[in-house]
Amino acid sequence: MSRVLARHRAILLAYLGMIVLLVITSFFSEGFLAGSHLRTMVMLSAFIGIVALGQTFVIIGGGIDLSVPWVLNCAAVLVTLMANGSDGPLLYAIPIALAGGALVGAINGFGIALFGVPPIIMTLAVNVILQGGILVYTGGAPTASAPPLIQYLAVGRIGPVPVIVILWMLLAVLATLLLSKSAFGRYLYAQGTSATVAEFSGVPTLRVTVLAYTLSGLTAALAGILLTGYTAQAYLGMGDPYLFTSIAAVAIGGASILGGSGHYIGTIAGALVLTILTGLLPALNLSNGALLIVYGVVILVTVSLASEALSDFFSIIARSIGRKRDA
Amino acid sequence: MDLIEATGITKRYGGITALSDANFRASAGEVHALLGENGAGKSTFIQILAGIVRPNGGTLNLNGSTFRPGNAREAQAAGISAVFQELSLVPDLTVAENIWFRREPLSAVGMVRKDRERQATLDLFERYRIPAPSPDREVRRLTLAERQIVEIAKGLSRAPSVLILDEATSALPPRETDWLLGLATQLAEEGMLVIYISHRLAEVRQIAQRITVFRNGATVATHDTSAVDDDTIIADMLGRRMDRLYPERISTATDRVALRLRGLSVGSRLADIDLELKEGEVMGVAGLQGHGQRELFQSLFGISRARGEIELWGKPSTIRSPRDALIGRDGIALVPEDRRSHGLLLTKSVRENLTLSVIPRFTRFGLLSKGRERALVDEMLRTLQIKAGTPDQLAGTLSGGNQQKVIFGKMLLTQSRILLLYDPTRGIDVGTKGEIFRLMRDLAAKGYAILFYSSDLPEIVNVADRVAVLRNGRLAATLSGDEISEHRILREAMFEARAA
Structure with a gap:
């Protein structure tokens, strides 16, 4: 048992941090722990969590996906335009939007694994291209409102439980299965730990990379579709907050940003922490600008607290104190 | 003082x-x-x-x-x-x-x-x-x-x-x-x-x-x-007397050719190598540093692009990546030169390292069977006597000799019968060296074909059945039997043969 604890220390820390944050916030803000408010928070976390699912796979594999904001945005715009407010066309609109997201992810993967483009450049470029494409396509105008079915998926409930949370948990089970029980997961961790050793060991590196980025494109697109249901329509720039939060959720969840370690179970805690933070800050009565500054700083500190580098730093300090005592 | x-x-x-x-x-x-x-x-x-x-x-x-x-x-x-x-x-x-x-x-x-x-x-x-x-x-x-x-x-x-x-x-x-x-x-x-x-x-x-x-x-x-x-x-x-470092050399080579090279070349660093490695044979590769040994091993494992023909067990074969080499019984496996950066995932467990190349052996419908993996791991820990506390110990915390044994285990699990060993005893203690040499002879006796390079020349002299000497990327000589000596190898490695 203690070995399991040691191996998943980073993930446990993330959950511990989440609980501490929850307690602190409830002091500042009355009614914070009320059922309805908690439910809203978990719903908001689900959007981050779904985008961060693919991001988790990409980061564990040693890459990073900066194209999520506009993959998300494109899927949202495509679905609302195709559906035009009614449920019928969703039958083909949703599959098309998801396939589009997956395709963009696959292109990212091929560019990186086959042509050796660095992940940051490849995905950043794709992000900008998509942004341009959607501007040209829509002329910058807002789109039709989200059809009822999507609104149900995003904000509806089954009993007390939001539909999107059920969806999120199903995805979490799938992600856990892939990471912990599948050959793909084993290859992904190996590749993120050392691309050279993975190649020397016969790991199908091209396939693994393409699959990881495809997953990321797929989950970003899914989050985009669902988000239209929450905001009632698609608008340009709706994906922008998810670049930072998807990466931060993975890092807070205990993954090494350099790859090779981490788990989606940690990312879930990361998504929750980020949402609680957004809830805490308005309670402090800050202006919008000040809010963003505090948000950024808090994320920076949280991520570095969760990172191995800092825990190494602390253990060095602890050791040098111990050494002084010896001498 | x-x-x-x-x-x-x-x-x-x-x-x-x-x-x-x-x-x-x-x-x-x-x-x-x-x-x-x-x-x-x-x-x-x-x-x-x-x-x-x-x-x-x-x-x-x-x-x-x-x-x-x-x-x-x-x-x-x-x-x-x-x-x-x-x-x-x-x-x-x-x-x-x-x-x-x-x-x-x-x-x-x-x-x-x-x-x-x-x-x-x-x-x-x-x-x-x-x-x-x-x-x-x-x-x-x-x-x-x-x-x-x-x-x-x-x-x-x-x-x-x-x-x-x-x-x-x-x-x-x-x-x-x-x-x-x-x-x-x-x-x-x-x-x-x-x-x-x-x-x-x-x-x-x-x-x-x-x-x-x-x-x-x-x-x-x-x-x-x-x-x-x-x-x-x-x-x-x-802490005890060791029998001897080098095992007795009993030739177990058969007539069957495991690996045949014709005109193998890599850029300008390896030129026109013709070589036959037999089933059951340990062949040493010798030469001064940088005379093509590395290129030979790398090209056979698909890391450097080579021209020329490669035949595995009589069948022509193209090896463009390690995946082309690691194809099970008829393939080629490698113990790489740099075990820390090419051979092992230091921050992963002994178990994950051992089975990394053979994940399909215990996977069904994409899902791993931990039980069957455990059986493979236990088999290797036992046969190679790897000293790890548990299979979940991190590979980076093992001693150099045990790390190298893990790499050997990883290679043996692939079931490839052609083995490339590039300096497998580098920086390893004398006890483990002896074990590795005995293992090489045992494998040869079972019909494996082994190509072996060492930066320590006496090892090649004492372990190999035949020695291929490289000079300037070319095959300068193939020595066997009594011809194998440090003196002779160095002479072939350094000087052009004089016309008799």
């Missing part, structure tokens, strides 16, 4: 005791060898001398007074210079910049005086006749051997009174090894203390006046080299 006097040094890392009772005395003007198996505590001890690690107990005197360096700089200031097995050069800097790193000659306004730095480097090379590459070359472009030499030059540049050489010859080809052995003797004659760590007994005998042996973190004995035989030294290291 002794220059270095260490008594009862202890060092613990958490619950692990690296040194329990290290005693060491050495005086100026001698070459003093420090021997022991991997994990015996040699590295910890010299890290203490070099100021990198601080001991938990014991006394350490330098020149008669207490010596307690707080960091590497203080140890260097006290005249101790260490050249470690793990190289510490900055790849993007030149040779000269590396040697004078953080000690650069500066002008009045604090700019580096490149001309002086360069001249100081040349003077240094001249003074010790160092066979080093040009001072202006970037370290990233150097071979492992050249880097090792630069590292030695850097150690010498501080004009130390104690020079520590840790496995310095394991990366050096024969000629440079001779230079270093000569240099060590010369430095001792000039009054320096040279502490020499090596797994090669022959070298130690050649230069060291005294030998101190460590075992399990404690000093076993200090001998005068001239008054002790090899068996006693090995017995001190192992």
Whole structure:
């Protein structure tokens, strides 16, 4: 048992941090722990969590996906335009939007694994291209409102439980299965730990990379579709907050940003922490600008607290104190 | 009076005791060898001398007074210079910049005086006749051997009174090894203390006046080299007598050709190699450093692109990547040169490392069967006698010898019957070396075909059935039977055959 604890220390820390944050916030803000408010928070976390699912796979594999904001945005715009407010066309609109997201992810993967483009450049470029494409396509105008079915998926409930949370948990089970029980997961961790050793060991590196980025494109697109249901329509720039939060959720969840370690179970805690933070800050009565500054700083500190580098730093300090005592 | 006097040094890392009772005395003007198996505590001890690690107990005197360096700089200031097995050069800097790193000659306004730095480097090379590459070359472009030499030059540049050489010859080809052995003797004659760590007994005998042996973190004995035989030294290291290092060589080669090469070439570094490796045969590949051995192994494993024909078990085959080589029984598996960066995931478990190449063997519908994986892992831990606490121990925490066994296990699990072993005993203790050689002969007897390179020539001479000697990327000779000797191999490796 203690070995399991040691191996998943980073993930446990993330959950511990989440609980501490929850307690602190409830002091500042009355009614914070009320059922309805908690439910809203978990719903908001689900959007981050779904985008961060693919991001988790990409980061564990040693890459990073900066194209999520506009993959998300494109899927949202495509679905609302195709559906035009009614449920019928969703039958083909949703599959098309998801396939589009997956395709963009696959292109990212091929560019990186086959042509050796660095992940940051490849995905950043794709992000900008998509942004341009959607501007040209829509002329910058807002789109039709989200059809009822999507609104149900995003904000509806089954009993007390939001539909999107059920969806999120199903995805979490799938992600856990892939990471912990599948050959793909084993290859992904190996590749993120050392691309050279993975190649020397016969790991199908091209396939693994393409699959990881495809997953990321797929989950970003899914989050985009669902988000239209929450905001009632698609608008340009709706994906922008998810670049930072998807990466931060993975890092807070205990993954090494350099790859090779981490788990989606940690990312879930990361998504929750980020949402609680957004809830805490308005309670402090800050202006919008000040809010963003505090948000950024808090994320920076949280991520570095969760990172191995800092825990190494602390253990060095602890050791040098111990050494002084010896001498 | 002794220059270095260490008594009862202890060092613990958490619950692990690296040194329990290290005693060491050495005086100026001698070459003093420090021997022991991997994990015996040699590295910890010299890290203490070099100021990198601080001991938990014991006394350490330098020149008669207490010596307690707080960091590497203080140890260097006290005249101790260490050249470690793990190289510490900055790849993007030149040779000269590396040697004078953080000690650069500066002008009045604090700019580096490149001309002086360069001249100081040349003077240094001249003074010790160092066979080093040009001072202006970037370290990233150097071979492992050249880097090792630069590292030695850097150690010498501080004009130390104690020079520590840790496995310095394991990366050096024969000629440079001779230079270093000569240099060590010369430095001792000039009054320096040279502490020499090596797994090669022959070298130690050649230069060291005294030998101190460590075992399990404690000093076993200090001998005068001239008054002790090899068996006693090995017995001190192992705590028991070992039968012999090299197993008996009984040829098990059949007529069946496992690997046939025709006109294999890699760029301009390997040209027109024709070679036949038989089932049940151990073939050594020898040659001076950089004469095509690496390219041969890399091209057979799909890491360098090659022209020419490769036949595996009689069937033509194209190998463009390690995946093309690792195709099960009829494929090729490799023990790579650099086990830490090419062979192992140091931060992953022994289990995950062992099975990384054979995940499909215990996967159904994309899902892993932990039970069947466990069976494969247990089989390898048992047959190779890998000393790991549990299969979940991290590979990076194993000793060098056990790390290499994990790589062997990983290779054997692939079931490939053609094995490429590139310097499989580099930096490994003598006990594990013996086990590896016995394993090679056992595998050959089972019908495996083995291509074997070693930077330690006697290993090739004593283990291989036949030896292919490379010179300038070409096959200079294939020796067998009584023709195999160090002398003959070196002659073929260095000189064009004269017309009879």
